[in-house]
Amino acid sequence: MAAAFPLGWRQVEPLDTLFAAGRDFPRGRISEIVGTRSSGRTSVLHALLAASTGRGEYAALVDTKDAFDPCSAAACSDAGGVELSKLVWVRCGGNAEHALRAADLLIQAGGFGVVALDLAEATPAALNRIPPTAWFRFRRALESTPTILTVLADHPLAKSCSSMTVKMPPRRAVFTGRAPFLLLRDAG
Amino acid sequence: MFACIHGADANRLADSFSPFVEMVDEKTAVFTVTARQFGAVKHVQAQVALAATAEAAILAARNLPGYTFIPPGEEARVLGALSIDALPPDPELFETFHLWGIRSLEDLSRLPADALASRLGDRGLWLQRLARGAFERPLRPQLPAAVYEESAELDHPIKLREPLLFLIARFLHDLTARLKSQSLAASSLHLTLNGEQRRHGLPFPTRDVKLLLKLVEHSLEREPPAEPVAKLRLELIPTEPRRVQHGLFTPAAPEPEKLELTLGKIRGLVGEKNVGYPELFDTHRPGSAKPSGALLPFRYFRPPLEAQVTAERLSTRMFQGKILQIAGPWRSSGDWWRPDTWNRDEYDLALSDGALYRIYLDRGLKKWFVEGVYD
Numbered sequence: 006m007a008a009a010f011p012l013g014w015r016q017v018e019p020l021d022t023l024f025a026a027g028r029d030f031p032r033g034r035i036s037e038i039v040g041t042r043s044s045g046r047t048s049v050l051h052a053l054l055a056a057s058t059g060r061g062e063y064a065a066l067v068d069t070k071d072a073f074d075p076c077s078a079a080a081c082s083d084a085g086g087v088e089l090s091k092l093v094w095v096r097c098g099g100n101a102e103h104a105l106r107a108a109d110l111l112i113q114a115g116g117f118g119v120v121a122l123d124l125a126e127a128t129p130a131a132l133n134r135i136p137p138t139a140w141f142r143f144r145r146a147l148e149s150t151p152t153i154l155t156v157l158a159d160h161p162l163a164k165s166c167s168s169m170t171v172k173m174p175p176r177r178a179v180f181t182g183r184a185p186f187l188l189l190r191d192a193g
Numbered sequence: 194m195f196a197c198i199h200g201a202d203a204n205r206l207a208d209s210f211s212p213f214v215e216m217v218d219e220k221t222a223v224f225t226v227t228a229r230q231f232g233a234v235k236h237v238q239a240q241v242a243l244a245a246t247a248e249a250a251i252l253a254a255r256n257l258p259g260y261t262f263i264p265p266g267e268e269a270r271v272l273g274a275l276s277i278d279a280l281p282p283d284p285e286l287f288e289t290f291h292l293w294g295i296r297s298l299e300d301l302s303r304l305p306a307d308a309l310a311s312r313l314g315d316r317g318l319w320l321q322r323l324a325r326g327a328f329e330r331p332l333r334p335q336l337p338a339a340v341y342e343e344s345a346e347l348d349h350p351i352k353l354r355e356p357l358l359f360l361i362a363r364f365l366h367d368l369t370a371r372l373k374s375q376s377l378a379a380s381s382l383h384l385t386l387n388g389e390q391r392r393h394g395l396p397f398p399t400r401d402v403k404l405l406l407k408l409v410e411h412s413l414e415r416e417p418p419a420e421p422v423a424k425l426r427l428e429l430i431p432t433e434p435r436r437v438q439h440g441l442f443t444p445a446a447p448e449p450e451k452l453e454l455t456l457g458k459i460r461g462l463v464g465e466k467n468v469g470y471p472e473l474f475d476t477h478r479p480g481s482a483k484p485s486g487a488l489l490p491f492r493y494f495r496p497p498l499e500a501q502v503t504a505e506r507l508s509t510r511m512f513q514g515k516i517l518q519i520a521g522p523w524r525s526s527g528d529w530w531r532p533d534t535w536n537r538d539e540y541d542l543a544l545s546d547g548a549l550y551r552i553y554l555d556r557g558l559k560k561w562f563v564e565g566v567y568d
Contacts, residue, residue, distance in 0.1 A: 042548035047490040047568035061444040072492040074565070075471035080484035089471045095459055096467040107459045114455040116447030125492070151445060178543040178567075180518050 030119075030153045031168045035144055037156045040173030049171060050121055050157050051081040057153075058088035062118025065093040065111045069104040070126045093117075101131035105139055112146045112154065124158045132162065140166035195247045195332070196226045197254035200239030210234065213334035215247075221255060223247050225332060235260050244268060249326030252279055252298075268326020273299030280320050286313060298324035339375065341368045342428035344385075350421030354413055357422055362406050364427045369400040372431055380432035384409060386418045386425060397449045398435045404450045405429075411457040415465075477527050478535065479564070489567045491551070497562035500552060507544060507552065509563055514545040522554070541567070 030036045030053060040046040055078075057064045064087075066073060073094060078087040093111070097104040101124060108122045124132065140163040147154055156163055161170055198206050199221045207214040207222035210230055215223045226234055226243065234241055237260075242253035244263040252272055253261045256279045263271045272279075275298045277290055295301050301324040310318045322328040343364040351357045361384070372378060378398035382405055384391045393408055447455075460468050473483045480493070498509040507516055521540030528534045537553040544550060549567040554560070 042492075042546070042566045043568055045490075045568065047492055051490050063446050071495040072565070073471070074480070074491040074493055075473055076480065076482060076484050077488040077491040078471075079473060080488040081490065089473070092470060093456070094469060094471050095463060097463050098467065100463075103462050106462055110455050110458055114447050114451050116445050116452070118444065175547045177547075178518065178549045180520055180543075 030155065032151045032153055033147050033149060034168035035140065035147065035154045035156065035163050035166050037158065037161055037163055037167045037170040038173065039158050039161050039170060041159065041175055043178070044173035044175055046125065046157055046171075046173045048081075049173065050123070050155065051078045051087060053119060053153070053155060054078065054087045054092060054121065055081045055085065057118040058091040059085055060118065061091075063091050063093070063116060064119040064121070065095065065117050066121045066123065067095045067097065067104045067108045067111070068123050069097045069101055069131075070099055070123070071096045072123065072126065099127070099131070101127050101135060105135060108154070109139075109143070109146070112143065112150070112152060115150060115152070117152050119153045119155060121155045121157065124156060124162065126159070132158075135162070137164070140164070194226055194228075194231075194243050194245060195223055195250040196230075196234050197221060197223045197242050197244075197247070197250035198237060198239050199241075199254040203239065206237055206239060213332060213336070215333045216335060217251055221251060223251060223332060224334070231262075235262075244326065246326055246329050247332060248323050248328045248330065252323070252326070255279065263326065269299070269302050269324075272324065272326050273297060273302065277301060277324075280323055283316065283320070286317055286320065289313065339371075339431070340428070341371055341379075341431055342426060343367060344424075344426035347423050347425070350423040352421045354410075354417070357413070357425075358406065358410055360425065361409055361427060362402065364425075365402045365405050365429075368427065368429045369402055369405070372400050372429060375431070376434065377431040378434040379405065379429035381430040382408065383428040383430070384412070384426070385428075386422050387420055388424065389418070391416075396453055398432045399450070400434070401450060404454065407454050408457055411454075411461055415461045477525065479525065479537075479539075491565050492568050493565040494563060497553075497564050500561040500563050502552065502554075502561045507542065507550070507563070512544075512546060516542050517545055518543040526556075539564075 038046045038049050054064050054066065073096075075089055075094075079089055080086055095104075095107045095111075097107065104122060104124065108120055111117060111120050143154055143163075144166045156167070161167065196210065200206070201220060203220050203222040204214065204216060207224050210226060210233070211224040213224060217223060231243065234243060240254050240258060242250045242257065242261040242263065244250035244253060245265040246268065249263055249268045249272060252275065253263060256275050261271070277287065277295055277297060277300070279298065290301065295304075301321055304321065306318060306321060309321055319328065345360065351360070369379070378400045380395055380398050382393040382395065384393070391412055393412060395408075399405070456468055474481045476482055498511060500507055500509045505516055507514060519540055519542040522538035523540075524538050526534070526536035534557075536556045538556065539551060539553045542550055542552060551564045551567065553562055553564055555562060
């Protein structure tokens, strides 16, 4: 089921608000966060990781394109930011196959609250090489575990294997001040 | 029975009786003796004492000349004549003893224990038990640091991984058994193949042979030995074992053993330096600094994309567009004394593709780069 959050956010709402609205990321399932650049997809991922590590869980981020910024993740406004000491970071240097294999190993290891697979900005050629069976294998491996597998991508990848898809529409930047003395306030 | 030798050559003399010797100070050595050794101890050319407790033997050897044998139960009588100054110094309590008129160990040992404890506390009670020769404690011998290592020089060098792992497994079984006998675990594993050492730091102390063997196996898979192995040495660095108390309400966490193996496999896949926990440094360097407040979520392009920037357009090999709004510049520089110094002007810009980028002009290279995108 694809569930789109009501957007037009000035800033990504704290994840607690989303949870309170009954829109939790389901455990033991695959969820997707999809959107274009600057749509706020990374904000949602940081909020999810912050909520998980804030609960004392361990989380893992498989970063296909080495795009993760620990500074902004630690400074995320949700749940006091991502606790970096509880986050396993795997950098895959652009290799989507390695990213899938690493995510598979982390799910098999068990014990993680969230395993995030960041496939955003991956090339279409690399994404096309992902066999559809990979998502079925993930779905099977996640069953009866408390782990949330979140896939961050430019467009939906897991298709029917995904239990929830958060679509992030494009947003407008908010600058304050008068030209030429502008200041970027928000990406929304 | 405990024996104590007090003299200039105490350590050497004590070593001739027992391998387990506690050196109380440079001139005083305590060790245990059996009845057979009493005669030999008697002829030692130093101040020697035999007693049922270590502390009674130490007091007697330090303060009584020649050879002293204290029969069990007679400690208070034999030690009673010694001055109160024979006890370990405690200026505050000794001043109180002086005011009370206590001059000898006998005076102290005759005081009622309950009353002494209520006035002088545990320390006073402990001194009285020393004075009575009744304080019992085990011997604390200084043992030489054990080295847990096995090595082999092979007549026929091993080319294949499986026979090598078979040999390593045998070493690991022996070494972990030795560690177990001493209630220790391994904190690090050092494997030397043909003189080339590989160090494997373990995230937690363990003596699990399967786990250690798997770690070695992953290491050999990642970096096979350049030549057939003729010389092999394996060392485990000992440490205190891990003690974990699980709570009913603590969140689930990956099992350390399983996680280490998993990370080992992933390291083999993506490289040693690409797996770990992120850490921020105490610096102003972009991308590494500890944040002082909330930041907009950001995604990096690693390495940064070289860009052509005009007043109206930005173009890179991945994207291009019209510049709608731009904020900046913010100039920053630092670490001028290092080769990787930075000196740049940063801008935030909204492009016609709907995204918000951070670009910068490298003032050293005189080139524009797109560092990443706000997301």
